[in-house]
Amino acid sequence: MITVIIPALNEEKTIAGVIDLVSKSPEISEILLIDDKSMDSTIDMARKPKVRIYTSTKLGKGTSMREGMLLAKNEIIVYLDADILTYPENIITLLTDPIMKGKADFVKSCVSRQAGRVTELVAKPLLSFLFPDLTVFSQPLSGMIAGKKSFLEKVEFENDYGVDVGILIDMHSAGAKISEVNIGFIENRMQTWEQLAVMSREVSRAILRRAKKIEPRDVETLENLNLIRTQMDFAIRESLIGRDRMLIFDMDNTLLEGSFITTAADHFNFRDDLIKIVTENSNPYTRTKSLARLMKGRSLNEILDVVDSIKVVRDTEFVISELRKKGYIIGIISDSYDVVTNHLKNKLAMDFSVANELEFSNSIATGEVKVPSAFLRNKYSKCNHDFCKSNVLFQLAEKYKIEIKNILSIGDSENDFCLLKESGTGVAFCSENKYLNYVADKIISEKSFIQILDFAL
Numbered sequence: 247m248i249t250v251i252i253p254a255l256n257e258e259k260t261i262a263g264v265i266d267l268v269s270k271s272p273e274i275s276e277i278l279l280i281d282d283k284s285m286d287s288t289i290d291m292a293r294k295p296k297v298r299i300y301t302s303t304k305l306g307k308g309t310s311m312r313e314g315m316l317l318a319k320n321e322i323i324v325y326l327d328a329d330i331l332t333y334p335e336n337i338i339t340l341l342t343d344p345i346m347k348g349k350a351d352f353v354k355s356c357v358s359r360q361a362g363r364v365t366e367l368v369a370k371p372l373l374s375f376l377f378p379d380l381t382v383f384s385q386p387l388s389g390m391i392a393g394k395k396s397f398l399e400k401v402e403f404e405n406d407y408g409v410d411v412g413i414l415i416d417m418h419s420a421g422a423k424i425s426e427v428n429i430g431f432i433e434n435r436m437q438t439w440e441q442l443a444v445m446s447r448e449v450s451r452a453i454l455r456r457a458k459k460i461e462p463r464d465v466e467t468l469e470n471l472n473l474i475r476t477q478m479d480f481a482i483r484e485s486l487i488g489r490d491r492m493l494i495f496d497m498d499n500t501l502l503e504g505s506f507i508t509t510a511a512d513h514f515n516f517r518d519d520l521i522k523i524v525t526e527n528s529n530p531y532t533r534t535k536s537l538a539r540l541m542k543g544r545s546l547n548e549i550l551d552v553v554d555s556i557k558v559v560r561d562t563e564f565v566i567s568e569l570r571k572k573g574y575i576i577g578i579i580s581d582s583y584d585v586v587t588n589h590l591k592n593k594l595a596m597d598f599s600v601a602n603e604l605e606f607s608n609s610i611a612t613g614e615v616k617v618p619s620a621f622l623r624n625k626y627s628k629c630n631h632d633f634c635k636s637n638v639l640f641q642l643a644e645k646y647k648i649e650i651k652n653i654l655s656i657g658d659s660e661n662d663f664c665l666l667k668e669s670g671t672g673v674a675f676c677s678e679n680k681y682l683n684y685v686a687d688k689i690i691s692e693k694s695f696i697q698i699l700d701f702a703l
Contacts, residue, residue, distance in 0.1 A: 247275035251314035254328035255282040271338040280310035306405035341392035351422035355390040371619040407445040408452025496657035497580040542613030636664035
């Protein structure tokens, strides 16, 4: 027989429908509603045959899932979300058949639509690097699952958005046979970008915690990469969806008449250390980590003073203003720090910036840096680099449904090569008027952006 566990919080409008649906399955002997201290009539609506109702001891879906598992009397357990009314009639059979037939110990669902933003921008890039065996699962964050209690007892249930990917990793680590089944089209409630930002942090944390436990040899690598990232911080506002063209700037020697890190080196007297790091570190991750240490102890206002000391390329504000009027989404993708790119974004009225996150404590740089997983190779990647600006390009194009041919990118160095090559139009531009040693669609060496309007318009 089978136990169905339904964690719920304020789901009075949908809980009865979910219970009525699963009650039709003859294999179901008990339905456990684990209520997370709902303030509405969820409990009253759930009072039906086969249903046992409990109140969780601690707020959070993970606690409800774990306590439901401990209370279940059957070996086969199904977890369903309480807020979905579009489950297929045979949802229980779909999730439990592989277990009943001895083909699986744990079953994850996937649905007939593209995976969400946190899955594509956070979970999959991290899993591909840290748990490559799990990249075969198309939707690792799906919450509709089934498993054997004897395996679920070995799982650490995260008490936040990391719970689903945590279960998947723990099941894999426990040697469980895992299957993924398509349960058709399911409608979920859309989440705000603020909620997605929280979700991305918690999913990242769950994955990294397990990576450190299972692969201690990778701890040093994790320290270097420090991939925990509020992934949606860089995301453009939802209100911009619908625009069909995009302009992407590199920052150093492109928007600025100079480089932030070299200017900071002169300002803070670490030029010799900078040269040593750049010449001795070919790996972009370790180089990024080492460069961040040079900023340790610098206050926010000191860093922004350095940014403001570098001139912005002539005509930049005019070009940005004109192209925004024409419907362009405009932003920065840079190897520098988000504190710098965000300052420029705000200063120049741009829409977004994507850069490494320099950490601060009490407005003082700690010397640590976080690398957005958006830079890492993913399913959209066209090059073989593990870390590349073009990876961000394709993710932004997919998210905002903008054709690549309608994206114009501008950069100055070999770090921008793939970005310029893969964009609809790539413009090689250097504010210092130095030789550009790579191929792009267009090459500009003058200190002016006026010509950019010709390409864009």
